[in-house]
Amino acid sequence: MKGFLASLTALLFSSVAAVPSGGVTRGPFLDQVDNQTWVIGNEVWNVTQGRQYGVKLFYKEHDCVGDAVGHYVSYNGAASDLIWASASIDKKGSYDGSEYIDVKFAAVEGDMHWVIFSGLAGAYQYFVNHNLPTLGEFRTLWRLDNTTFPNGRTDLRDEELPPLSDYIAANKVQDETWLQPDGTGYITKYDFTSWIRTQTYYGVYGEGFGSWYINPGKDYYNGNHLKQELMVHRESSTGDAVQLNMIHGTHFQVSAVDVFPDGKMWGPWLWYLNDGSKPDAEERAEKEFADWPYNWLEDEAYRTRGSVKGKLTLSDGRPATNAAVFLGDNNPNKTAVDMGSDYYYTAYADAEGYFEFTDVRAATYGLQAWSNGSSIADVTTSFLHNDVVVSKDETTDLETLEWQVSTKKTLFQVGDFDRYSYGFLYGGAPHEHGLVDKCPADLTWTYGESATEDWCFGQSKLGNWTIAFDAVMQRNDTASSAGKNATLIVSIASYSTGVSSNIYANGVLIGNLTSGTPQLLSDPGLYRSGTAAGEWRYLEFPFDAAVLRSGENEVTFQVTKNTTWHGFMWDSIKLEW
Known part of the structure; x- marks a missing residue:
């Protein structure tokens, strides 16, 4: 009898999990196979959800997960995956002529919702916190079949994901970064980074299939305009195509550890399936952005x-x-x-x-x-x-x-204050590991003569970067300068620890940028393919104005300690009198 029940369960599981996407007239559904297996979907797609992973994603009669891991929710990197204790239909409804169900998967930490509309290729998703720990990273994601989804697309990059065969263990140079087999460059997942607040749609796609995330509401993300995150990549250990939804991330920050109130909601966002068409995904994104905030979500705080x-x-x-x-x-x-x-x-x-x-x-x-x-x-x-x-x-x-703004006199300024490296050589270039290696060890920049792009976006190598400037000191300035301050303002778009610098004005030490100090804790922006920003820092160095003289002057940043691919990504430097 036990064997018969096991066979019956297996048959039920097989028949439900393989519901075809065509030829079946069925609206949105939740089917329970056993106490730790469920199937959700509609007449277009369906997913078999276990206690941890969502697998067997059937769309157009094709399993889009295959041998990959599938869908899951985790925090603090891959350290803690959520385990679903139950699944239920939290709400049924109709909106704009279409029936939907809101399926809730419950875990100790909170509830993951899939809102499934009849006929929609994909589902809206959102997560409601109840007991998440203090954390830095929290994410939902798909790990999908790499032959079905060979390409990755963000707002900034659209190309084939590197083949798994190129991830050669002997060529690994740092976390998730490898020297290319031909030695011409690097492979790193961080090249597929983009700005959270400006992305419209992103995902993985191939011939006949596309899986996209569309996040029209940005208010649940951590961070500000400068928040950037990894979005797609090749899983280096298995080759899975990864579609990453980093809804609370720290990939380019010193830290972003937060405590969340009970009821904090991330989402809803739309997970969208299509035939791999980017114009179709873009059109769908325009619709979602126009519809935000969604009227079908009847949560009082949300509305x-x-x-x-x-x-x-x-x-x-x-x-x-x-x-x-x-x-x-x-x-x-x-x-x-x-x-x-x-x-x-x-x-x-x-x-x-x-x-x-x-x-x-x-x-x-x-x-x-x-x-x-x-x-x-x-x-x-x-x-x-x-x-x-x-x-x-x-x-x-x-x-x-x-x-309120400063009323002091400017003696020189290098670059715009905007918290980015834009305007400098390589500043804001496409993401590329090790780009700072192209910046020189020694550099002289002359105020009033040099162009902004003559200053490189990052300083990493042992050497001197000097700003030459003329100061027209009036007689009363010179006579009254003793005991008074000038102020050197140093605005840094990103800093990766391991590089220290002394700052000199006309050969006199006026300050230093010391690795590991509270002002210069490390963010990974520079060594994780960042070219525009990481975590912004602002420092002021007041010094005796008598150091300055009428005529030619110099301020020098002398790197005295360095680490490969680490250092300073510049925003702006300004000397005020």
Whole structure:
């Protein structure tokens, strides 16, 4: 009898898991095979979900997972996969003429939801926290068949994933990075990194099949405008095509460890299947962005939203043109890119300094702003305005906010203050491991003569980078300079530990950038293929103004300790009198 029941269970499992995608008229469904196996889907696709992995993804009568791992949810890298204790239909409904079910997979840490509409190739997904630990990385992902999905696409890169045969153990140079077999370059998963806040759709695809993530709402992500994450890659141990949904990530930060309130919701986002067509995925993304926030999700906190608007004016009378504006934690004790417990919103001011945030969850926020280059590229200060209250269906008008800026005289400036390496040689280039090797050991840049692109985006090698400038010191300046300060402002777009630098003004030591100090803890941006940003740092070095003289002067950054592919990625350097 026991053998008969086992055979019956196996038959049931086989018949359900292999439901074809064509020729069957069936709406969205949840079928329970046993106490740790379920099948979900609709008339287009279906997935067999075990306690840990979602496998047997049938779409167009083809198993898109094959020998790969499948779908799962995990935190702190691959250290902890969520284990599903139960599955149930949390809600049934109809929206815009289509029936749907909301399937909830419950784990100790929280609930993973799949919202399955009739006829939709894919599903909306969201996760609700109940007991996640304090963590840095939290993700959902697909690991799919590598022959069905040989290519990866982000907003910044679209190409074939490297073949598994190129991942030669003897050629490994650091984490998930290998020298190419022909020695001409490197293979690394970090090349498929993109900006979280600007991505529209991304995923893996091949001839006849595409699997995409479309995340129209960005408020559940940690970080600000500079938040970037790994999105697709080749799994180096198995060759799986990886479609990564890093909804709380730390890949390019010093740290981003957060405690989450019960009920924190990530999503919904759309996991979308098609025939591999990028134009179709782009069209679908446009629809999803237009529909956000989704009216079919009847969660009260999710639907309780308002808006914020205002105008930023600099204290010298200029409008804060194109400033980056951020709604984040109230009375913050973290940098904007490190915030991640709650919900976060990004925008840019227009030419006149006006800004607006729409569809903001009701709460109390802190408003921040900083220069994003353009006509305010000289602005070194940041703006903070706390206690911004957002209420349901109301617009919070902050009217005109004054942003205090420095009134000191500028003796020189290298690059724009925008928290990126843009404008410098290789700054913002396509992601490439080891690009900083192309920057020189020694460099001289002359203010008023050299172009911005004559300064390289990163300094890593032992040597001297010198800024030459003329200072026209008036007689009263020279006479009164003793005991007074000049200030060297050093804005760093990213820093990877292992490189230290002494800073000299006309041969006099005025400061240092020392590896491992609290101001210079390591972020992986530079050695993980980053070319534009990692985690921003701002440092000031006041020194005796008597060091300066009328006529020719020099400020030198002398690297005294170095580590290959580590070092400083520059944003801007400015000397104020």
